[in-house]
Amino acid sequence: MSWNTVTLEVSDDVARLTVDRPDALNAMNTETLDEIAEAIAAAESEAARVLILTGAGDDAFIAGADIDYMKEFSTPEALAYAERGQGIVRDLIEFPGVTIAAINGYAFGGGCEFALACDLRVASERAVIGQTEIDLGIIPGWGGTQLLQRLVPDETARRLIFFGDRLDASDAYERGLVGDVVAHDDLYDHVDEMAAELASKPRHALHAAKEALNAYHETGGEGGLTVERRAWSGLFGTPDQREGMAAFVEKRDPEFE
Known part of the structure; x- marks a missing residue:
C-alpha cells in the first residue's frame, strides 16, 4: 500500500x-500527517x-515538521x-500491537516525538535525536513534554527541551531514549x-501488556496496577493462555493462534 508520501x-x-x-x-506537512494516520x-x-x-533514505x-510550511501559522492554525x-502520537500509543521506531538518521522535533510515542526504539549508529524546537522559538507540540518524562528523569527532560540538544546515538542510548544502537x-x-519474535507472541497478551504498561503513565501507579490486574486476570481462559501454560508444563514450544 502506498500514498504520495508514505508506504x-x-x-x-x-x-x-x-x-x-x-x-x-x-x-512532515499536512499531507504526510494525513497519510501517516491512514x-x-x-x-x-x-x-x-x-x-x-x-x-526513507539513509539520512x-x-x-x-516542515518548518517552511509552518513558519506563517496563526495561533489557530498552529x-x-x-x-x-x-x-x-495517540494512534501510535494506542495501536493494538507493539510499535518499533527504526531510527535511521535525523529524528528532530515531531520526528523525535513520533519515535518517543513508539513502544520500542532502535537507533542506527548514524542517528541524531532531539527536541530541538526551542531554537525555533517554540516548544514540543506533539507530546514531547509528556513523552520524554516516560523515559528519562524530569531533570533530563527539562535539559533536553530547554537546551534543544541534539544527541548522537550513543548519547541517546546512555540517557535512555533508545533501547539499542x-x-x-x-x-x-x-x-x-x-518484529518477527514479537509477532510470534500471543496477540491478546501483548495487547494487554501494552495497555497495562501505558496505564501507569495515563493514570498513575495505583490506577495502572488496577488496569494491570484486570488485564492479567482477563487473559485466563483465553486459548493462548491455555496453550502457553500447557506447553510450559509439557516442556514443549507453544503454538499460539
Missing part, C-alpha cells in the same frame, strides 16, 4: 510504515501485531496542527528480527 508493507503480522520524502529529510489505521485493519515506523528518520500531530547497515535486519 506501508504488511507481511507475517508485521507492518512497516515508511515516511517517503527523502529529499525533504522526511519532514497508514496506521490500515496496519490496524490488517491486524498487524507489530508496526515498524521508519523513514533521516523524520527530521520533524493549534490545529498540534492537535493533528498529537492525534498520531546498531550498525547502520544492520538496522533493518535487527528490527526485523525483533
Whole structure:
C-alpha cells in the first residue's frame, strides 16, 4: 500500500510504515500527517501485531515538521496542527500491537516525538535525536513534554527541551531514549528480527501488556496496577493462555493462534 508520501508493507503480522520524502529529510506537512494516520489505521485493519515506523533514505528518520510550511501559522492554525500531530502520537500509543521506531538518521522535533510515542526504539549508529524546537522559538507540540518524562528523569527532560540538544546515538542510548544502537547497515535486519519474535507472541497478551504498561503513565501507579490486574486476570481462559501454560508444563514450544 502506498500514498504520495508514505508506504506501508504488511507481511507475517508485521507492518512497516515508511515516511517517503527523502529529499525533504522526511519532514512532515499536512499531507504526510494525513497519510501517516491512514497508514496506521490500515496496519490496524490488517491486524498487524507489530508496526515498524521508519523513514526513507539513509539520512533521516523524520527530521520533524516542515518548518517552511509552518513558519506563517496563526495561533489557530498552529493549534490545529498540534492537535493533528498529537492525534498520531495517540494512534501510535494506542495501536493494538507493539510499535518499533527504526531510527535511521535525523529524528528532530515531531520526528523525535513520533519515535518517543513508539513502544520500542532502535537507533542506527548514524542517528541524531532531539527536541530541538526551542531554537525555533517554540516548544514540543506533539507530546514531547509528556513523552520524554516516560523515559528519562524530569531533570533530563527539562535539559533536553530547554537546551534543544541534539544527541548522537550513543548519547541517546546512555540517557535512555533508545533501547539499542546498531550498525547502520544492520538496522533493518535487527528490527526485523525483533518484529518477527514479537509477532510470534500471543496477540491478546501483548495487547494487554501494552495497555497495562501505558496505564501507569495515563493514570498513575495505583490506577495502572488496577488496569494491570484486570488485564492479567482477563487473559485466563483465553486459548493462548491455555496453550502457553500447557506447553510450559509439557516442556514443549507453544503454538499460539
